[in-house]
Structure formats: structure tokens, C-alpha cells
Amino acid sequence: MPPKPANVTAIYPGSFDPITNGHLDLVQRGSRMFDTLIVAILRNDSKQPLFSVEERMDMLREVVYPYRNVQVDCFDGLLVDYAAERSAAVLLRGIRAISDYEYELQMALMNRRLRPEIETVFMMSNEAYSFISSRLVKEVFGLGGNISGLVPPSVEARLQSRMAKTK
Ligand code: PNS
Secondary structure: OOOOOOOOEEEEEEOOOOOOHHHHHHHHHHHHHOOEEEEEEEOOOOOOOOOOHHHHHHHHHHHHOOOOOEEEEEEOOOHHHHHHHOOOOEEEEEEOOHHHHHHHHHHHHHHHHHOOOOEEEEEEOOHHHOOOOHHHHHHHHHOOOOOEOOEOHHHHHHHHHHHHHHO
16 A cells, blocks of 8 residues: 555546535535545536536536635546546545445445555535435426525526526
């Protein structure tokens, strides 16, 4: 095992389509734990995203600017290879409920098998946000439900203009 690096960089990977207040809470807490936190969007996602990678990066940048040690990036291919490229020792993931655990455990163990020197760190979601997902936010918003308090206001505005365009 390599010794603990003087500066620990963590990657917080995901789809962020779009970023929710649950994600943002993790960014805020992660920024206090690690020297550098890189929020990284997967580029070659098989899911059909509502927002392009560039739009999602813009939305992320708009909300993480208060955290000086947080960067926004995107990646292709294997997450662990990207983490190694960025000299990151940690992958940060949030767990909302037990239902998240099985998928997260599988990913963490696969990632450990691929690159044992990179640790996955799980943080429990803030209970106020544990029911929020990007998928549900989009569904509720698309059906006319109120999503204020679930996503940052700038994201709500983007959703509004995206839905207006698609009508
Ligand atoms: O927000 P999501 O969709 O739950 O994030 C999933 C993500 C991006 C973390 C995961 O799909 C991923 O790491 N993809 C990159 C490809 C990869 O490394 N696959 C093997 C993971 S064990």
C-alpha cells in the first residue's frame, strides 16, 4: 500500500442529470473532508440524459463556486483509470437508503479489484434529502409538481426553460 498522500484528492462521480440538493450536500461535506474534490460527470453514459454534459457542467459550476477546493470535470471510460489520471486516492459516493447499498457495494468492490490503491468512501445522505433523485425530480417537474427545495434555484430555472422548449 502506498503511504497516505499529503494532499488527498477525491472524485465524486455521477450523472448529475441534473444536480440535486442531495448531491450538493455531499459536495459541501466532501469539500470539508478532502483537500481537493473533483465532481466528475460520466460522458459515455448509456442513459438518455435530459441535459448535455456541457449543460450539466455549467449547472455544477454555478452551484459549487463557493467551495474553493471543488472542481468540475467530465470523464470517459473507467472511473478508476480517470481517478488514477487525476492522482485521486478516493472515490466519494452517497448512500441514501439500503436500496442504494447493493449497487454501490458491487461498484466499490469492482473498482477495488481494478485498482486496490483507490478507496471508495461512502457518505450517508442528509435525511432531509434522502428521498431525492435526479430521476424523480425530472418526473415530478415534468408532471407539473413543485420541486422547490429539491434542486438549487439555478437548476430549477434550467428545468423550466428546457421544459418550455420541449412543449
Ligand atoms: O450517478 P450515477 O449514474 O449513479 O453514477 C454512476 C457512475 C458514473 C459512478 C458509474 O456508472 C461509473 O463509474 N461509470 C464509469 C464506468 C466504470 O468505471 N464502470 C465500472 C464501475 S464498477
